Amino acid sequence: MTEIAHSNLHRTAWGDWWEGTRRTDIWWTLAWFDIVLRYRRSMLGPLWLTLSMGAMVGGMGPLYSALFGTELSKFFPHLALGIIFWTFFSSIVMDSCNAFINSGNYLKQGYFPISLFVWRAMARNLIQFAHHIVLYIPVAIWAGISLKMHALLFLPAFALFLINAHMLGLVLGLVCTRYRDVAQIVTSIMQMLMFLTPVFWLPESLPGRGRYILWNPLAQMLDLLRAPLMGNLPDIHNWTGILIWTVVNLAAASWLFSKYRRRVVYWL
Incomplete structure (x- = not known):
């Protein structure tokens, strides 16, 4: 066992990351266990996620549509996807901040690749997202949204999001x-970005000089994910912006991970 631990601690950064990534059996089970513990002794269990999100979307849709003077059939799908995806974004960011802190018991008791616990946080939020996204189905049917072939663009956009989420999580x-x-600080920034991202408002309502707000990478990511599900094509500038952010995230995560991954256990 001593030789194995010694060998693991002296893996390359790539080997260390891959060891945590490939153990889907561990991080997926831990994520599922987190959800089970959160709703233990609850009659509806994780369905409370769906009900609470549905109440929020159902209450805010007509109100904000009237406030902005927008037709409800156009605004409701926009708002529903905006709230669902923003909740997904912010939950992953917040959980990433505490990914290693909340897993301190595991990291202190034995060797675990730290990337495993970032995947755990992401898997936990993916489970919650799966409960939320089903709410869009009745909204889309009610609004008469017809999906076209370019709805498949959601898949590469979602893959880009997962890559960025994992790198940002590290x-x-x-x-x-x-x-x-x-x-x-991150919590405060996310609260500010919620209002600078077209979650509750339509991008076309911005005045000419205010459109620089849409350079926000979360706004770009939201457009890539939301537009295909509403039967629209994402803006090509948003693809370019997210690809640039992906390169930046990969570079930052690779450098920090290779330099500091062995120190995490001493910081806990």
Whole structure:
């Protein structure tokens, strides 16, 4: 066992990351167990996720449509997907900040590749997202949205999101474990970005000089995911922007992971 532990600790950064990534049996089971524990002794269990999100979307749709003077059949799908995806985004970011801190018991008791716990946080949020996205089906049927072939663009967009989420999870997990105040800063930034991202409002309602707000990478990612599901084509500039952010995230995560991954256990 000593030789195995010694060998594991001296793996390359790539080998360390791959060891955590390939153990889907561990991180998926831990994620599912997290959901089960959260809703233990509850009659509806994870269905509370769907009901609470449905109540929020159903209550806000008519209200915000009237406030913005927009036809409900056009605004309701936009708002529903905006809230569903933003909840997904913000949950992953917040969980990434505490991915290693909340897994300290595992990391202190034995060797585990730290990428495993980022995947755990992502898997937990994917389960919650699966409960939320079903709400869009009745909304789309009611609004008469017909999906076309370019709806398949959702798949590469979602793959890009998962890549960026994992890389950002590694970065935030490392930084927030070392500097605990960063998690509070990230929370404040996400609250601000919620209003700078077209979650509750339509991008075309912005004045000419205000459209720089749409350079926000979360706004670009939201367009790539939402537009295909509404029967529209995402803006080509958003594809370019997200590809650039993907390269930046990969570079930052690779550098931090290779340099600091062995120090995480000492920061807990």
